[in-house]
Amino acid sequence: MTYSIIADALVKRYAQTTALNGIDLNVRTGAVFGLLGPNGAGKTTAVRILATLLTPDSGRATVDGLDVVSQAHQVREIIALTGQYASVDETLTGTENLYLIGRLTGQSRAAAKSRARELLNQFGLGDVAGRAVKTYSGGMRRRLDVAASLVTRPRVLYLDEPTTGLDPRSRNQMWDVVRGLTDTGVTVLLTTQYLDEADQLASEIAVVDHGSVIASGTPEDLKARTGAQTLTVRAADPAHLPIVRTVVGSLTRTAPEVRGTTLTTPVTDPDITPLVVRALDEAGVRLAELTLRGSTLDEVFLSLTGHRSQTHQETLV
Amino acid sequence: MTTMTVRVSPPQAIAQSVKLSWRTLVQIKHNPAEVLDFSVQPIMFLLLFVYVFGGALGGTTQQYLTYVLPGIIVQNSLFTTMNTATGLATDLEKGFFDRLRSLPIARFAPLAGRIVADLVKQAWAIALLLAIGSIMGFRTGPHGALGALATFALVLVCTLSVSWALVLVAMLAANPEKVQIFGFVVLFPLTFTSGAFVPTGTMPGWLQAWSKANPVTLIAQTSRGLLGTGPIARPAVESLIYAAAFTLVFAPLAVRAFKRRV
Numbered sequence: 001m002t003y004s005i006i007a008d009a010l011v012k013r014y015a016q017t018t019a020l021n022g023i024d025l026n027v028r029t030g031a032v033f034g035l036l037g038p039n040g041a042g043k044t045t046a047v048r049i050l051a052t053l054l055t056p057d058s059g060r061a062t063v064d065g066l067d068v069v070s071q072a073h074q075v076r077e078i079i080a081l082t083g084q085y086a087s088v089d090e091t092l093t094g095t096e097n098l099y100l101i102g103r104l105t106g107q108s109r110a111a112a113k114s115r116a117r118e119l120l121n122q123f124g125l126g127d128v129a130g131r132a133v134k135t136y137s138g139g140m141r142r143r144l145d146v147a148a149s150l151v152t153r154p155r156v157l158y159l160d161e162p163t164t165g166l167d168p169r170s171r172n173q174m175w176d177v178v179r180g181l182t183d184t185g186v187t188v189l190l191t192t193q194y195l196d197e198a199d200q201l202a203s204e205i206a207v208v209d210h211g212s213v214i215a216s217g218t219p220e221d222l223k224a225r226t227g228a229q230t231l232t233v234r235a236a237d238p239a240h241l242p243i244v245r246t247v248v249g250s251l252t253r254t255a256p257e258v259r260g261t262t263l264t265t266p267v268t269d270p271d272i273t274p275l276v277v278r279a280l281d282e283a284g285v286r287l288a289e290l291t292l293r294g295s296t297l298d299e300v301f302l303s304l305t306g307h308r309s310q311t312h313q314e315t316l317v
Numbered sequence: 318m319t320t321m322t323v324r325v326s327p328p329q330a331i332a333q334s335v336k337l338s339w340r341t342l343v344q345i346k347h348n349p350a351e352v353l354d355f356s357v358q359p360i361m362f363l364l365l366f367v368y369v370f371g372g373a374l375g376g377t378t379q380q381y382l383t384y385v386l387p388g389i390i391v392q393n394s395l396f397t398t399m400n401t402a403t404g405l406a407t408d409l410e411k412g413f414f415d416r417l418r419s420l421p422i423a424r425f426a427p428l429a430g431r432i433v434a435d436l437v438k439q440a441w442a443i444a445l446l447l448a449i450g451s452i453m454g455f456r457t458g459p460h461g462a463l464g465a466l467a468t469f470a471l472v473l474v475c476t477l478s479v480s481w482a483l484v485l486v487a488m489l490a491a492n493p494e495k496v497q498i499f500g501f502v503v504l505f506p507l508t509f510t511s512g513a514f515v516p517t518g519t520m521p522g523w524l525q526a527w528s529k530a531n532p533v534t535l536i537a538q539t540s541r542g543l544l545g546t547g548p549i550a551r552p553a554v555e556s557l558i559y560a561a562a563f564t565l566v567f568a569p570l571a572v573r574a575f576k577r578r579v
Contacts, residue, residue: 048415051415051419052418052419053415053418053419073324073325073421074324074421076419076420076421077421079419080419081415081416081419083412083415083416084412085411085412087411087412087413087415087416088413088416089340089344089408089413090411091344091347091348092340092343092344092347093347096340096343100336100337100339100340101416101420103336104333104336104337104417104420104422104426105420105421105422106329132347148416152420
């Protein structure tokens with residue numbers, strides 16, 4: 001097994017904050033690797049270092065064996081970056097954007113034109129190729145952005161939060177785009193705030209918090225470790241809360257979290273639900289709510305770190 | 318760090334800069350109103366100054382036209398450097414620069430591309446001003462076409478040196494609105510406290526002292542000499558010393574800020 005991206009103890013500090021606190025990454029060649037974490041976890045900083053836009057304060061990183069600092073130019077020849085904000089020129093047309101990148105990287109006029117046409121068609125942008133990008137929808141822009149990254153036929157592609165701010169339909173289209181990329185053999189490093197996105201697309205995930213990797217593995221590994229699902233229970237009578245807590249806690253072998261009269265806990269085995277229902281029924285507890293659903297990123301965080309992600313707390317306040 | 322600069326040969330780097338300036342000029346194709354912005358504005362200034370103020374300031378509008386046309390050429394080119402800065406700041410803000418910086422191209426190409434494109438716009442505006450001026454009755458002096466060409470060269474060299482200062486501002490502010498405010502607050506008084514529009518003789522002593530040293534005065538004076546009559550050698554040398562000083566101070570600072578940026 002070979003690795004395309006290797007990051008070793010990357011540290012990046014700013015005046016007030018430590019963006020990266022010794023991050024290690026190993027991304028297999030040809031894989032889609034998900035870097036999962038809340039806002040401000042250091043995902044973008046990591047990507048910017050790997051894309052040669054930033055230099056780390058310490059640690060080192062290589063892409064296909066090339067050092068991102070001392071061999072930055074060679075790294076740029078094999079990577080492409082799709083930034084968090086559509087990194088295309090809004091005033092130009094889709095075709096012109098791709099043509100410009102082709103020409104800048106040494107393609108002939110004819111080659112740049114045909115590559116632009118090919119990519120625009122591939123990404124379902126053939127009809128709007130001649131329109132200025134500022135008239136595109138959010139989803140179209142993001143697809144153009146990915147297309148722009150592929151002009152140079154990169155071996156490694158960074159996608160920084162490719163679906164943030166997109167509606168569900170555009171998000172699904174984007175997911176199809178990313179799935180299609182793996183067929184071309186390109187290695188993809190994808191950052192996301194959404195657990196289901198990482199789950200859908202990535203064969204391997206690293207969870208980042210406060211500039212460090214706090215867990216990594218396949219989506220299945222992580223789910224097994226953190227509880228893929230969340231059980232929510234609310235008794236009809238608030239006085240029954242202590243009983244509910246004891247019953248659920250002993251069956252799931254966790255310490256359930258209580259908010260108001262509602263109790264939540266991560267669950268790894270979905271068969272636990274009928275057991276909980278039966279045990280509570282036997283204890284004479286009438287339920288107002290009992291649901292089992294996929295864990296949110298926040299809940300994964302809670303079970304991995306014991307604290308809620310920073311941004312979530314801020315939005316609650 | 319040296320290995321990466323060696324990788325792009327100078328001809329390649331120049332080709333990349335030219336392609337990026339092509340981008341800036343294609344933007345005009347999509348936003349024709351921009352042509353108005355850099356064509357109408359200089360003409361408007363020329364017409365207003367000559368026909369509204371001209372008679373009062375210069376005796377007759379014709380005499381004043383001869384005086385003010387070179388001044389307006391300089392003023393307009395200086396104001397155009399603001400476009401360079403706001404354009405760069407927009408690219409930074411929108412993330413387009415990240416795209417460019419992650420490509421295997423010369424580090425300075427995005428900067429150079431923008432500057433070259435704006436020099437083209439300035440050259441266009443100078444030609445336009447000379448054309449409209451001649452319709453209004455402006456006649457070149459003893460140096461004729463050669464003098465006009467030398468004016469192009471002088472004004473472009475000098476505004477290029479000023480561009481570096483605005484590039485620095487763009488890199489530090491990275492916000493087009495802030496850049497515009499800054500540019501306006503500095504460039505507007507700088508231009509008006511010079512001999513570009515009126516002779517400095519009636520200004521208070523302290524202002525005269527400043528405006529005699531003001532580079533805008535010197536560039537306008539040289540252009541006046543080249544296009545009409547008047548001293549050339551001394552103001553030209555002084556203008557070029559200013560240009561060299563601006564470039565020496567601000568170009569390295571701007572490039573450094575550019576490299577560090579984001």
